[in-house]
Amino acid sequence: MSLLQFFQNFWYNCFKKYFLLAVEGATPTLKNIWVQAQLIRVTGFCIFMEQHIQEFLEFKTGGRLKKSSARDYRNSLNKFNVIVGKPLEEIKREDIVKFRNILNMSYAPKAVEHHFNVVHCFIKFWNPEVKTISHERIEVPLARSNPRLTITEAEHKQMLSVLEENNYHDLQKRLCLQLLWDCGCRVGELCSINLDDIDFDNRKVKIKTEKTKKDRVLFWSEDTHKTLCKILPIRWEIKRSNALFIGMYNTGEYSDRLTSKTVQRWFKQIKLRASIKREIVPHSYRHSRIQRWINTGISLIEVSYLSGHNNIASLEHYMRLGTAQVEAVARKAM
DSSP states (O other): OOHHHHHHHHHHHHHHHHHHHHTTTSOHHHHHHHHHHHHHHHHSOOTTTHHHHHHHHHHHHTTTOOHHHHHHHHHHHHHHHHHHOSOGGGOOHHHHHHHHHHHHHHSOHHHHHHHHHHHHHHHHHHTTTOOSOOGGGOOOOOOOOOOOOOOOHHHHHHHHHTSOSSOHHHHHHHHHHHHHHHHOOOHHHHHTOBGGGEETTTTEEEEEOTTTOOEEEEEOOHHHHHHHHHHHHHHHHHOOOSBSSOOBOTTSOBOSSOOHHHHHHHHHHHHHHTTOOSOOOTHHHHHHHHHHHHHTTOOHHHHHHHHTOSSGGGGGGGSOOOHHHHHHHHHHTO
16 A cells, blocks of 8 residues: 555545534435545545546546546546445446436436546546446436527627727627637637737737647638727736736736636626527637538538638537528428
8 A cells, every 4th residue: 555545545534434423314325425525525535546537637638638628527537436436446337327326316417428428438448457347338328419509690799789999898808709700719719819929910810729739820800800909008008918818806906818717707797788688608609600601602621620620520510500590491492
């Protein structure tokens, strides 16, 4: 036993007695899950599969997995570790069933599918060493997808209309929306734009595509460029950092770079101000831009490059028609 494992077991046993007293009336299964969850909260780990989880995450983050995705993987695997409550070498099919049943009690179908996909990937990674269960026997429950709504030009203009043109914070939000509309980039890519990479003469910027890590160029309109030129002197005066977009902490200090969560929060606020009821999100801009590219008649290879996809097959779910589009096509064909 390593020194780390010794201390893990020591702290585990110290806290376990205390937590068992707190859940005296619970059933054995729920008691065990609750105890393991509290141990993770207090000590930061659950010992059963921790070493395997750590090695798996190190392997994934060494590839193309984003930090935020790594956190999601860790979250899913922590749940798996807590609910199953045994070493990886001892896991059997009934443990997978128990994991699914407990998730179904607390999570939406789409979240259950996501957690199962991560566990499936984890088991597949360790299958050469683990003989008790195969990843091929783990059926990932498929959830019904939410409709992928695109944002219309009228909605885009409506959202821009509620933003003031003489307010820096509103100008920054306006520029975000305009770039999303013109470029169809992912929100993370929008936040990653650096001032040094912008070609002001040709209205373009070079970015790293979020999923493939390849270089890609984004282009924007004259109107968007006017907003950019208007915001730039104020932006440079506020903070001398390389990021185009900067956020703000609760203390009132400016951060070095805007985060995706802040953009999502902004979007909800602007949508509320604009009295838009439809369930659109920042990613709706990407769906709208890709569909508009396709409608102009350019080839799918060109759309794939402009949108930062590795292959044409990735565009399939962007090409699905919404209810209104299906009705329009059906009536046109009559």
